[in-house]
Amino acid sequence: MVECFAYNENVIGSNPILFFVYSLMVKRTTHDGFIMCSNRIIHNTIKRIYLVLFCSLLFRMILQAAKFIGAGLATIGLAGAGVGIGTVFGALVLGTSRNPSLKDELFRIAILGFALTEAIALFALMMGFLILFAL
Secondary structure, three states: OEEHHHHHHHHHOOOHHHHHHHHHHOOOOEEOOEEEEOHHHHHHHHHHHHHHHHOOHHHHHHHHHHHHHHHHHHOOHHHHHHHHHHHHHHHHHHHHHHOHHHHHHHHHHHHHHHHHHHHHHHHHHHHHHHHHHOO
């Protein structure tokens, strides 16, 4: 017999599903103000629930599919960055053709616009990689 609160902190942690199952299994008998529980039964049941819910092949396959979908959605920003870079350099060509004497100043502004647009693309790519490999 162990005190349920200590068992909860050490074994179950912060998982709300396992905490709910644990709270349903606790014997509601009190002894000197403490709720007592059967350590062996609770440990075996929590272990079975963990294996069924979190280690099953189906759960891992669904999680992998969700990662791929999320990474694909996160990289949609790369298409927008490509359009933005094309717009920046298209405006550079148009401005240079209208006023060739401003070519150097327009080029500096275009490079700044390219850098800012490319930074957005790198952020989108980084989010895609974080979803795939960090979660």
